[in-house]
Amino acid sequence: MTDDSDQPSDRLRERAEESRWKLWLLLEADRRLVVAGFVAAVFAVVLASGLLYPPAEGSIRTSDSIDTVFQGFLTATITGVTLVLTLNQLVLSQELGAVGDQRERMRGAMEFREDVADLIDAPVSPARPAQLLRALVQVSADRAREVREAAARTGDDAATEAVDDLTASLVGNAETVSAGLDDARFGEFDVISSALNFNYSWKVFAGNRIRAEYGDVLDEEGREALDRLTETLELFGPAREHFKTLYFQWELINLSRSILTWAIPALLVSVFMIAFFNDATYSYTPFGVETLVPVVATAATVATLPFLVLIAYILRIATVTKHTLSIGPFILRETDEVSEIEWEG
Template sequence: MSDEPADRLRERSGRSTAVLYLLLDADRRLITTGIVTLVFVATAGLSLVVPDAVVVLRETDSVDTAFQALIGATVTGVTLVLTLNQLVLSQELGAVGDQRERMDGAMTFRDDIRDLLGETPSAEPSAFLQEIVEEIADRATAVDESGPLDEDLESMLGGTVRNAELVSDRLDGASFGEFEVVRAALDFNYSWKLHVTRRALDRDDLPEATRESLESLAEALRVFAPAREHFKTLYFQAELIELSRTVLYAAVPALVVALGVVFYVDVGAFTGTLLGINTGVLLVSAAAAVVISPFAVLLSYVLRIATITGRTLSIGPFILRGDGPEAGD
C-alpha cells in the first residue's frame, strides 16, 4: 500500500535516529548531565574567544548580577514545579463519589477486555497490553484465513501480525514506571490499521465470514487505543512526580552554589590558568553549570513528554501527519 505509514515510531518520525534517541530513549540523567556539561564547556570556552573576558569579569559586577538572577530564576522555577506537582496530585484527590466513579470506569473497561479476550486480563500493565496486542494478531490472522482478499487488505493484515509480534516481544517482562512500556505501545500503529479495517467494512461485496472477522479485528483495535492512552497518562503522572522530586533535589545545591558565588567569590583573586583558561573563569563556569541543573532536569523530562504528546495527539483512526511514510499516530 503506497500510502501506508511505517509501524515503528522511529521509522515514521521525521527526525533522525540520533535525535529521536536523545528525545525519547536516552536516560534522563544522561540528558541532564549533557546539558550541564554543555553549559560549562560553552561558558568556559567563550573566555578564549571574547577579548579581555577575564578583565571584564574582574572590573564589573557581571558575575554577581548573573548569579543573583539565577537565584531568582531557581526559586521561581522550583515554585512552578511544586505547583505542577500539586496539580498532578489533585487528580488523585476527590470525594468518595468521584473515586467510586473512577473505580467503576476502570472495572467496566476491564470487563470489556475480559469479553474481548475470553478471560480475565492481567493486572500488570505490560502484560495487559501484551494480551490485547496478541489478540489483535490472532484476529488479523483469522481475517487473512477467512477467504480471498485484495492486495491492500492482505498487506495491512500481514503488517499487523508482524507489528504485533514485535510489540509483544518488547512488552514481555517490561516494568511499568519505566519508559519501555509506553515506548513499546507507541510502536503499534493502531490508527492506520483501524482506518483500513473500517474502510474494508464499507465494501458491499465482502463475504460474510470475512466481514465478521473484520468487525472482530476492529473491535480489538478500538480497545487498544484507550488502553494505551490510559497507561500513557499514568506514566506522565509518574514522570511529573519524579520530575518534581528531582528538581527539588537539584535546587538545594544549586542555591547554595549560587549564594556562595555571590557572597564569597572574587574572580580577580584568581591568577592561575588551566588549559589556557583562567581558574576564576573555570570556577564561575562550573558554578553556573551547577546552578542551571534544575532547569536541565526540567528540560530533559519535558523533551520526552512533549515528544510523546506530539506523536499521540489523536485517538482513533485519525492520521495527523500526512507525509506518506512518516504519517501515523
C-alpha cells in the first residue's frame, strides 16, 4: 500500500465540483425563496418577451394563442395534481404494513438505538436526530484522540504521522459539524446539511488503511481504540441515511401540500383565461399604458406556480441524493487526493 496524507475536503461545498452559489441555490436556500425567484424570472421573461417584441399584442388579439396556451396549462395542472397523489401514495406505502412488519421496524429501531447507546456509553441514546448525530460525531472525535495517544506511544514516525493526519482532520471536522447540529431541528435542512459535511466515508477508509498498515505497530489498547473509532464512524453512515430518508418523506409531504395549494389558483386562472378572457376586446389602459401583455404574463406565471414549486423541491432532493449515493468507504467523485491501493496478483 501507499500512504498519502492528502485528504478530500470535509465540507460538501468544497468536495463537490460545483460553484458555491450553485450549491447554495440547490441546497441551503429556503425553498420559498427559490420559488419566489423562479416566479420573478418567469414573469420577467414573459413580460420582457411581449414588450420587446412590438407585434406581440397584435398577435395575441388576432389569434387563439390565449386559449391554446392556457388549455395546455389546465391539462398540465390536472396531470400535476395526479402526480402529487402518486407521490403521496409513495410516501404512505412506506408507513403502511401489517402488525408483524411494524413490529420488525420497531425492533430494528430499538436495536439501533441500543447500539448507539453502547457506543456513546450512555444509558439511552438521544431521541432527536440532531442530538443523536451530534453524539456520534463527538464520540468519534474522542475515539480519534485515544488513537492518537496510542500511536504516540509506539515511537513509529510513519504510524504517528498517518494517525495524526486522520485525527487532526476528524477532530476539526467533528467540532464544526457538532456546532452545526447544536439546536438544529428535524424538518429543517440544517440537520441534513451538517451531516453532509461530516465526511465519514473517507475517515472509515483511512481508519481501515491505518489498521492494515500499522496494526502490528499499535499496542492492543491502540488497536481497540482504532476499532472503536471505525465502529462509531460505520454507525454514523446508516444513521445519516435513515434520517435522510425521513427528511425526504417530510419534504415530499411538504411538496405535495404546496402543489395542491397552488394548483387551485392555477386552475382558476387557466379556466378564467379560457372561458371568460376576451383578448380581442380587452382594452384596459390606465394612464394610456396597454396592459394586455402584463395581464397575460401574470396569468401565465400563476398557471406555472405548481411546476415551479415542484422544481424547487426536487432540485434539493436530487442534489442530496446525488452526493449520498453510496454508503461506506466508497468515493464516487473523481479526485486525485485518494491514493491507489496496490495488491499482489
